[in-house]
Amino acid sequence: MSFALRPTRSLYAxxxxxxxxxxxxxxxxxxxxSGGWERVIPAFRSVCGEDGVSLGEAVREQHGRDxxxxxxRPPDVVVWPRSVEEVSALAKICxxxxxxxxxxxxxxxxxxxxxxxxxxxxxxxxxxxxxxxLHQEDFDVSVEPGVTRKGLNSYLRDTGLWFPVDxxxxxxxxxxxATSASGTNAVRYGTMRENVLNLEVVLADGSIIHTAGRGRxxxxxxxxxxxxxxxxxxxxxxxxxxxxxxxxxxxPEAMVSAVCTFPSVQAxxxxxxxxxxxxxxxxxxxxxxxVMIDACNRFNLLSYPVAPTLFLEFHGTExxxxxxxxxxxxxxxxxxxxxxxxxxDAETRGRLWKARHDAWYAALALRPGCKAYxxxxxxxxxRLPQIIVETKEDLMLNRLTGPIAGHVGDGNxxxxxxxxxxxxxxxxxxxxxxxxxxxxxxxLDGTCTGEHGVGLGKRxxxxxxxxxxxxxxxxxxxxxxxxxxxxxxxxxx
Amino acid sequence: ExxxxxxxxxxxxxxxxxxxxxxxxxxxxxxxxxxxxKEKKLxxxxxxxxxxxxxxxxxxxxxxxxxxxxxxxxxxxxKDYEAMGPLQISKIFAALAxxxxxxxxxxxxxxxDDDCNQTGQMTAALLDWxxxxxxxxxxxxxxxxxxxxxxxxxxxxxxxxxxxxxxADLRLNTPRYATLPxxxxxxxxxxxxxxxxxxxxxxxxxxxxLRVDEPPTRLAGVKVETVDDLVAKLRANGTI
Numbered sequence: 001m002s003f004a005l006r007p008t009r010s011l012y013a014x015x016x017x018x019x020x021x022x023x024x025x026x027x028x029x030x031x032x033x034s035g036g037w038e039r040v041i042p043a044f045r046s047v048c049g050e051d052g053v054s055l056g057e058a059v060r061e062q063h064g065r066d067x068x069x070x071x072x073r074p075p076d077v078v079v080w081p082r083s084v085e086e087v088s089a090l091a092k093i094c095x096x097x098x099x100x101x102x103x104x105x106x107x108x109x110x111x112x113x114x115x116x117x118x119x120x121x122x123x124x125x126x127x128x129x130x131x132x133x134l135h136q137e138d139f140d141v142s143v144e145p146g147v148t149r150k151g152l153n154s155y156l157r158d159t160g161l162w163f164p165v166d167x168x169x170x171x172x173x174x175x176x177x178a179t180s181a182s183g184t185n186a187v188r189y190g191t192m193r194e195n196v197l198n199l200e201v202v203l204a205d206g207s208i209i210h211t212a213g214r215g216r217x218x219x220x221x222x223x224x225x226x227x228x229x230x231x232x233x234x235x236x237x238x239x240x241x242x243x244x245x246x247x248x249x250x251x252p253e254a255m256v257s258a259v260c261t262f263p264s265v266q267a268x269x270x271x272x273x274x275x276x277x278x279x280x281x282x283x284x285x286x287x288x289x290x291v292m293i294d295a296c297n298r299f300n301l302l303s304y305p306v307a308p309t310l311f312l313e314f315h316g317t318e319x320x321x322x323x324x325x326x327x328x329x330x331x332x333x334x335x336x337x338x339x340x341x342x343x344x345d346a347e348t349r350g351r352l353w354k355a356r357h358d359a360w361y362a363a364l365a366l367r368p369g370c371k372a373y374x375x376x377x378x379x380x381x382x383r384l385p386q387i388i389v390e391t392k393e394d395l396m397l398n399r400l401t402g403p404i405a406g407h408v409g410d411g412n413x414x415x416x417x418x419x420x421x422x423x424x425x426x427x428x429x430x431x432x433x434x435x436x437x438x439x440x441x442x443x444l445d446g447t448c449t450g451e452h453g454v455g456l457g458k459r460x461x462x463x464x465x466x467x468x469x470x471x472x473x474x475x476x477x478x479x480x481x482x483x484x485x486x487x488x489x490x491x492x493x
Numbered sequence: 494e495x496x497x498x499x500x501x502x503x504x505x506x507x508x509x510x511x512x513x514x515x516x517x518x519x520x521x522x523x524x525x526x527x528x529x530x531k532e533k534k535l536x537x538x539x540x541x542x543x544x545x546x547x548x549x550x551x552x553x554x555x556x557x558x559x560x561x562x563x564x565x566x567x568x569x570x571x572k573d574y575e576a577m578g579p580l581q582i583s584k585i586f587a588a589l590a591x592x593x594x595x596x597x598x599x600x601x602x603x604x605x606d607d608d609c610n611q612t613g614q615m616t617a618a619l620l621d622w623x624x625x626x627x628x629x630x631x632x633x634x635x636x637x638x639x640x641x642x643x644x645x646x647x648x649x650x651x652x653x654x655x656x657x658x659x660x661a662d663l664r665l666n667t668p669r670y671a672t673l674p675x676x677x678x679x680x681x682x683x684x685x686x687x688x689x690x691x692x693x694x695x696x697x698x699x700x701x702x703l704r705v706d707e708p709p710t711r712l713a714g715v716k717v718e719t720v721d722d723l724v725a726k727l728r729a730n731g732t733i
Binding site: 155157158159160161162250251252253346347350 | 513515516551552555558667669670671672673674675676
């Protein structure tokens, strides 16, 4: 298959130095003639109540940014629907008046997905916060968009069940469905793609659909087109997710964590590949490079050896843990790995993992006053040693601060690029590095985004990754479901 | 959880129908501590007790799934349940402690619905037992218990003789999650059922709730353009 080469677009052109300054003056981007808002705002209020609509500048700013480096792009108005019927009614109004619709969960995304590039209406879904329909024996539950992953697990704590997908933030579960999120234990429990059974979605014209049929929750199905996974990862560009039915798992009987240091990146990554090939059902296998470990040591006052390191966690019965650990230790020692530092009880395990969870802040602390941007490539396991080694060489050659932390069990790793927003030269070097990294991953049969999504900044990379024909099909689906391009315009495609 | 608390239309209390009930978080910590002591073989048996209507047996089952050996459900319902407070509960606990010949009573420092923080103290007083309240660390040493207590000024360490009453504070431990196999095993554990009268306890309340109201809604702030305006307004409402 051949395709015309597009001129290389600088992927991060919008990440100029001035854009890191938080937006102070908001230019109101009217998408209606001035008379139009006077009709629309009262219509919104009649749906969500007087308190359910805000034009306040601070409120709009809060809803125009997430946790990425992208600058704030506030909507024209924020609304808080309380039910799927209200979401539908609001969508119908927006559809009639050609107003962009931007769904907002917890605002914890990392790719600028909530920026209202063309203004419009932000649907803040946090007031729809019920846990519905828990079926303990069937291991499923349905939740509204205001329920976060920690909130759900707290609700479930008496049942012996949990929802294991754990991205860094305490994100909205429907938001996690929208971005096809993943976490540190995807290697054992999968990502959102594997764990969403059904979605209730409001389309741009207000229609309410159930992607697997209303109320249905079989563990598997071969009925019709897989609409559920069409919307998982659609990042608000195809519809507003108002309910998600999730697959739950039994809380592990026992857990044990360990830390192991290696003489080289190659040894650590080879160990990862071998552990998985042996079939050990390891729950977490996280890689931190020497720069990252050093940052963690300084930040948390620890004293791990400054060398490539794996943080491991095993789940299961006491007996199966013994077996898993024995097999894993044989592999790591064969690759020159150190003895394991162990943690069995909840408190010690918590301390051990704190080092990994604080990685972001530890990286930022390396260079106070700087900002950080996380890369997110993912490649097949066998290519992992090569890409990490090449990436570290690239970082050193270009004098960049990019400690590496990653879910190597999935072939996914993050370079936390720490940069001075006022150093134009460094900003450009970081942009170019991330482009090279993404292309390196694509060349190794991988993806430019393992878990963060495409959002605003990776649309050109998506085109390279998919090829023009697949993109055309995606565009066709978008046009069918949202002909007026109202759903989160300017993202993904 | 995100349940919105609503006051009943007659202002007699808050709406509890249809609201998900779960174990008081401080009591979860108490159960965890008891189970830990048993795992260390410092105590022989852990009995989980709850007072209330039928639904509380679910909470007792959770305690059994966390590792308690058996449960006791003291049935209180209707008006008696609505009027039930620390005094009635502590009388029940005192009676049970004598009946079961307990050497330790461990409970949460307070319930998060009424925030009374009285039951442990009253129980100790009724039994004339020593008390180690707001415990953030518990160590059994022969017939004595060393308790590190969280107090306003810092930490206080005391040593008390058993039998004793302990109340659990936040930092005592991190409660375990009930796992499915343990929940299944818990179904086979026994929960005895009795009424307060069986223990010789009268449930008459000495407290009458007159009225329950929501906190007043916060009024919108007022923006002023200049410092002089601000000073004038503060003078006008008597703040300065």
